[in-house]
Amino acid sequence: MCFLIVLLSTIFATVVADPLYTACSTEYGNYDLGSPFEKNLKVVVETLPSISSSTGFNNTASGIFPDNVSGQALCRGDVTSSACQTCLREASQKLLKECKSKDATIWYEACQIRYSFQNLTSLNVYAGKYPVLESEKKSVSDTVHFYDYVKLLMDNLSIDAALNHSKLMFATGEIKFSSNETIYGHAQCTRDIREDECQECLSFALLDLKGCCSSKQGGIIVSGSCNLRFELYKYYNASSHLIASPTPKGRGNWKMVAIIVSITTISVLTIVIGSSIFCLRRKRRNYRDMERNHLALLNELAISRGITLTEEGQLVSSEDLPFMDLNTIIAATDNFADSNKLGQGGFGTVYKVSYKGASR
Structure with a gap:
């Protein structure tokens, strides 16, 4: 019972924790309080939690130009519908309180909400963000090799998320870095973009991830259409799969490559040497056969003419003619x-x- 309470408290704390990042865009100006735009905005952000929690993603809109508002909600692919709804409700209230701009996005660990005066389904401009708290994380000792592993994991997850629609454009995974360290990660895209757009978004996010967090023990990049994250602990709830790809450079893969090359080289040499020996033996056998046939012919002629031959086929004597x-x-x-x-x-x-x- 105590364990269940602790577990529920941990999940609840993760869902309703402070937002990772809030982007209140000032590029398009602010809306007026009490205006038709604000009314449409409230309809959108208050509707999103209920219509998105069951599927983890949804788009909605309210109003007509010039006061129209488009909204979008996304929950991390591993959270339950109840946790998704709780996170989105918190996000919608926080967004209305903190932003008065006509375009804004808020990100939590488990969800994100975005609204704009523009049609969000036609916006594919990447604008990645990383929370300030990521720069405060501890650094790893082997920075070069560590990020090789992170990139390998994220590359695989990005492809999986973009191409596997059965997973709702969300993928989790892990890779072993050392005997006591495992890197966990996820990649996710909103479901209103194409596969190539998802991969492009995640590739930009991976570049930002390298810039902010390549030497850190964890990192996260969030954007309107995709997000990436890795940690040295399992932060997600979905059953993960081990990325069974070649080990990055600088580790045991070179040993395996050396073994494979050695085996291949030995096999090729064995075939070449064996073929050469076979050909030489065959040539010698053919030569011996020809030699035997030649001697047989000479013997046949010599007998018919009364000629005596040596073992080497030399003429020695004849009954009719001296030699x-x-x-x-x-x-x-x-x-x-x-x-x-x-x-x-x-x-x-x-x-x-x-x-x-x-x-x-």
Whole structure:
């Protein structure tokens, strides 16, 4: 029972805490008290909590030009409908009290309300804000590697939020930074913008997040159409999913890359070496086969002519004809000298030889 009271108190405190940021635009001037614009404004901001709590998002409008007012409400994707309504009611009252301008937005941790004399569904101009309290957060020791992890997480969440309409353009996730530190984050867009507009808005927000909070243990960027946040604690209630993407540079991913490259290199070398050995063996086998076929042919011819062959295929003797080796012939013809040349026959040049002192 005590635990339930503490839990409800924590949730209630988060929902009705002070606003993160209030932007009362002075660019278009203020409205007059008691004017038709103020009456339409009250209708819009008082209607938004009830019509938006069940879905977490809605647009509404009241009045005609030049006193028309457009309004928009958005709750964080993980809060309940009752918590959403409580947050929006607090935001609407605070906005009416603090802003007298014709264009204003207020952001809480769990919700935001925006109104303007312009049509909000046609406004896609990014104007990100970050609360002052973000600059007061503690710094991390490893600033370079830490933000690599933050960016990896936010890039994945931004894509998930923009492309997955089943999640109502809201995504949460986490990534392990060290053995005892996990980074949690979320990305969200209003549901009246396109996928590409959502991604563009979140990319601008990520740049602002780097500028304000890259070395901090947490950070948040809010705007009219999208918002980003990360912390070293789980601040949202939705069931999160671990971003199973490659580890950012400077960490264990290089070890994994080295292992993969090594395995790939060894595999390629094994294939190349194996193929080379196979080809060489095949060449040698073909050569041996040709050599054996050649010797077989010589043996066949030699037997039919009564010729004796050595194992190497050299002619030794014949029953019909005497044989001389090449060295003997060279000596007998005086190395085929022109003076011993007798003429040209059908089988080649004919030489005179001297054999054992006798000319032939």
